[in-house]
Amino acid sequence: MSVVQMTRRLRALCYEHHVEMMLSQIPGKNEGVDAQMLAYACTEPDCLVHYDSSSGYFIVSQNANTSEVDMVPGVRCAHDGMPMYLAEINPEKRGFRLWRCPRCDGRRTNEEGLAGLTS
16 A cells, blocks of 8 residues: 555545445455555445555456456546546536545546546
8 A cells, every 4th residue: 555545544436336445455466475455445245446546446356366457447647647536426417527636636527528637
């Protein structure tokens, strides 16, 4: 887990279920060795969506190996290039998404046009 997340708890939402994610330890591998990492995890049963400020959103497969998935949002901050997290939705405007930067607290919305800002 990055220093950014350790010093300030984020209120990251799962991009699939729009529920607040909880900080948790997840199993993984670091250079082939079993390891634990801290990341935000969706609280919905069987959801494999996670978020970490250095990696952004990622999926942890059933066998505990992290994987890159093309369908995972990759919105990056225009100021410092950090992976942003989904911070807010608006039920009255179904398409609205507010993304925040974990480092500089920068904000972007899909209404401002995120084209070209995804990884």
